[in-house]
Amino acid sequence: MSSNIDNQIICVEKISKFFGSFQALKDVSLSVNIGQRIVICGPSGSGKSTLIRCINGLEQQQGGKIIVDGIVLNDSSDSLTKIKSRVGMVFQQFNLFPHLSVMDNLTLGPMRSKKITKIDAEALAMKYLERVRIPEQASKFPSQLSGGQQQRVAIARSLCMEPAIMLFDEPTSALDPEMIKEVLDVMSELANDGMTMICVTHETGFARGVADTMVFMDDGEIVETAEPEKFFTKPKTRRCQDFLDKILHH
Amino acid sequence: MKKMYLFIALAFILAGCSGNWGWYVVNPTTEGGFVNLKFLLSGLYYTILTSLVAIAISILIGLVVALPALSKNKYLRGINRFYVEIVRAIPILVLILWVYYGLPQVAGITIDVFWAGVIALALSDSAFEAEIFRAGIQSVDKGQYEASHTISLNYLDTMRFVILPQAIRRVLPALGNQLVYMLKMSSLVSVIGMEELTRKANELVVTEYRPLEVYTILVLEYLILILLVSAAVRRLEKKMNTGN
Numbered sequence: 377m378s379s380n381i382d383n384q385i386i387c388v389e390k391i392s393k394f395f396g397s398f399q400a401l402k403d404v405s406l407s408v409n410i411g412q413r414i415v416i417c418g419p420s421g422s423g424k425s426t427l428i429r430c431i432n433g434l435e436q437q438q439g440g441k442i443i444v445d446g447i448v449l450n451d452s453s454d455s456l457t458k459i460k461s462r463v464g465m466v467f468q469q470f471n472l473f474p475h476l477s478v479m480d481n482l483t484l485g486p487m488r489s490k491k492i493t494k495i496d497a498e499a500l501a502m503k504y505l506e507r508v509r510i511p512e513q514a515s516k517f518p519s520q521l522s523g524g525q526q527q528r529v530a531i532a533r534s535l536c537m538e539p540a541i542m543l544f545d546e547p548t549s550a551l552d553p554e555m556i557k558e559v560l561d562v563m564s565e566l567a568n569d570g571m572t573m574i575c576v577t578h579e580t581g582f583a584r585g586v587a588d589t590m591v592f593m594d595d596g597e598i599v600e601t602a603e604p605e606k607f608f609t610k611p612k613t614r615r616c617q618d619f620l621d622k623i624l625h626h
Numbered sequence: 627m628k629k630m631y632l633f634i635a636l637a638f639i640l641a642g643c644s645g646n647w648g649w650y651v652v653n654p655t656t657e658g659g660f661v662n663l664k665f666l667l668s669g670l671y672y673t674i675l676t677s678l679v680a681i682a683i684s685i686l687i688g689l690v691v692a693l694p695a696l697s698k699n700k701y702l703r704g705i706n707r708f709y710v711e712i713v714r715a716i717p718i719l720v721l722i723l724w725v726y727y728g729l730p731q732v733a734g735i736t737i738d739v740f741w742a743g744v745i746a747l748a749l750s751d752s753a754f755e756a757e758i759f760r761a762g763i764q765s766v767d768k769g770q771y772e773a774s775h776t777i778s779l780n781y782l783d784t785m786r787f788v789i790l791p792q793a794i795r796r797v798l799p800a801l802g803n804q805l806v807y808m809l810k811m812s813s814l815v816s817v818i819g820m821e822e823l824t825r826k827a828n829e830l831v832v833t834e835y836r837p838l839e840v841y842t843i844l845v846l847e848y849l850i851l852i853l854l855v856s857a858a859v860r861r862l863e864k865k866m867n868t869g870n
Contacts, residue, residue, distance in 0.1 A: 434772055457778065465776040471769035475791050484787055485777030530773075537777055 383409040385541060385572055386431060391440030393426055393596075400426040401437065402596040408541070413567050414574045415583040415604075418593035419619060424576040427593070428543045431574070432463040445540050461489065464534030468546040470526045472518040478505070478529050479514045482536050490537070497536075504532040508562050524555030528562055535566075542566065544575040578623055584608060592616045628853055635846060648836045652843050662830060666843055669826035673851070676743055676815060676822060677808045683748035684808075685801070688755025693785070695760045706756065713753035719814050722746040726818040743815030751808055758800045762793035795866050802859030806852050813848075823847050 386408035393401040400423045408414060416424045429435040431442060433449060433456045442449040445462045449455055473481050482501035486492040492500070505511040508528035510521075518526055527547055534542060544563065548556045560582045567573055567586045577583065583590060583604055590607035592600040592615075600607070600616045608624075611617045652666070653659035695706035716724075726742035729735075737745075766789050774784040794801075816825035827844040831837045 432776060434775060457780075460775060460778045463776070465772075467769060467772065469769050471767075471773035473770065473773065473788055473792075475795065476787075485779065488783045488787065489778035489780070533773075534776060 385410045385412075385445055386574075387441070387443040388427070388431065389441040389443075391427075391430060391437040391442060393423075393430060393435060393437050400596055401430070403440065404593075404596070404598055405440075406591070406598065408572060408574065410540075411570050411572055412589060413572070413587050414589045414591055415587035416574065416576045416591045416593060417578055417583070417619070417623075418599075422593040423596040424593050425545050428465075428545060428574055428576060431541075432465055432543060433459055434465075461537060462540045463543060464537055464539035464541070465543040465545065466527070466530050466534055466547045468549045470518070470523075470530045470550070472526055472530055472533070474518050476517075477514070478510075478516055478518065478521070481518070481529060482533050485533065485537050500536050501532070504535045505529075507535065507565075508532045509558075522555060523551045524558045527551065527555075527559045531559075531562055531566075541572045541574070544573065544577065546576050546578075548577065548579060580608065580624065592619065594619070631849065631853075635849065648834075648839050651830075651834045651836045651839050662834065662840075663843070665830060666823070666826050666840070666847065669821060669823035670847070670851070672740070672820055672822040673809065673812050676740065676747065676820065677805070677812045680744045680747035680751065680812070681805050681808045683744065684751035684755050684804075687748065687752035689759055689790075691752060691756035692759035692763065695756070696763055706760075710753045710756055713749060716750065718746065718750045718811055719817065721750050722814055722818060725749075739815075739818050739820045742818060743812070743820045747808060747811060747815065750811075751804060754804060755801075758797050758804070759793065762797035762800075763789055765796055766792050798859070798863050798866060802856065802863070805859065806855060809852055809855065810848065 384407055386406070388404060388406040390403045390405055391401055392399065392403055402423075404423070404427055406414075406427070416427065418424050426435055430437045431444065444459045447455055447458045447462070449459055473484070476484065479498065479501055482504065483494065483497035486497040486500055487494060502511055502514065505514055508531055510525055510528055510532075513521060513525060513529070518529065521529065531542075531547075547563070548559050551559065556579070560579060563573070563575070563582065564586050575582075575587070587604050590600075590602055590604050591598055592607070592611070592613075594615050600611060600613050602612070607616075608620065611620055650656060650659055652663050654663055691706055691709050694702035697703055722743060725746040726737065726739070729742070729745075730737050770788055770792070771784060774788045779788065812822060813824035816822060816828060819825065823844060827840050831840050834840065
């Protein structure tokens with residue numbers, strides 16, 4: 377992976393993570409440049425989600441170093457607060473706030489953590505709802521929307537915080553097949569606009585079309601890093617080849 | 627169900643009227659009976675006031691006590707356990723007596739009947755409220771905290787805007803139960819002389835020597851009051867559930 381220090385926005389250095397005695401991450405290092413679009417794939421339990429959850433502080437790593445946008449993530453709540461506001465995240469299960477309307481879901485973050493006025497926050501929310509192409513759903517509640525629409529609201533909610541990096545944790549895995557495309561389309565547009573993204577996903581079409589770097593993880597380690605074309609056609613490692621065989625030919 | 631209760635109560639009263647019992651003491655068509663009924667009903671004010679103030683305080687204490695139970699810190703969790711176990715172990719009547727007769731001596735303050743009753747009821751109930759809130763908060767999905775994290779909400783905002791509104795909706799039936807329970811338990815503060823429904827009934831029994839008739843009215847007073855409160859709580863639940 378080409379990494380230019382001036383351009384670097386995320387630096388993960390030899391981080392480890394244990395859940396009890398299970399080691400989910402083993403000395404994992406990853407460097408991400410501004411505008412880079414990384415897709416992480418690998419078998420379940422390989423540490424993909426754990427890795428990106430460490431980057432925004434949802435999990436605390438044990439050992440190693442994480443620097444995001446020049447901020448070293450450490451135990452101080454100050455660094456965590458700063459990093460949280462720089463990193464957006466979209467979850468497999470959407471995690472929208474069910475008791476709030478779509479509009480309130482979107483304005484809560486900007487109003488409470490950035491102290492933006494309600495009017496400005498609503499304007500911001502409309503801007504991003506239009507970007508994910510569901511401005512007409514603003515007054516509805518999450519339960520009234522389809523899965524695809526909910527996930528797009530979740531993306532808009534993250535964008536309202538105007539993050540420098542977006543993390544996607546299997547954003548289409550909980551969706552019905554016919555709704556996957558609408559979410560991937562929104563993500564592709566985001567990528568085209570230059571957003572720095574790390575996506576954990578098995579959507580190979582999306583990966584080929586959008587990613588500039590593929591990362592393959594297995595057993596808590598980054599096994600292979602390559603450009604998509606090389607990755608899908610000529611994987612270097614056996615483990616990666618086995619995995620691709622499973623997801624590509626079924 | 628409601629109708630059936632009322633029917634049984636009515637049948638009971640009518641049966642009594644036909645016998646040689648003393649329903650005249652509470653017969654509103656006679657002057658004496660009317661005065662007595664008014665006297666009994668005048669206890670309603672303190673029953674309702676005491677219960678409402680006590681439940682409001684106990685909900686606040688319960689919430690404050692519930693939050694440390696969710697902490698990762700075991701000492702904070704310990705504080706919660708300690709409070710809940712101790713308070714839950716003291717009978718309400720004992721707590722009422724202790725707060726009214728004991729607390730002024732310990733704390734060197736004077737405390738009137740009303741506040742002694744309210745404090746004792748509120749403390750006693752707060753342990754249950756704490757457990758209710760703990761269960762409600764724990765039932766909210768972990769993803770809600772994570773989503774709050776990603777939009778940079780701090781702990782208090784996460785609780786206030788995301789977790790508690792969902793938790794409270796879920797525990798509303800249980801909170802309604804506690805309110806009903808509180809209305810009933812407020813009868814115990816009659817022992818320290820608060821002029822609520824039960825105390826009024828006791829006083830009338832002493833002057834009229836008609837316990838059956840007076841206490842039957844007392845039963846009806848609580849019954850009607852609590853059925854009304856239950857209906858109100860159910861309406862509130864319905865109202866809060868629209869939108870979900």
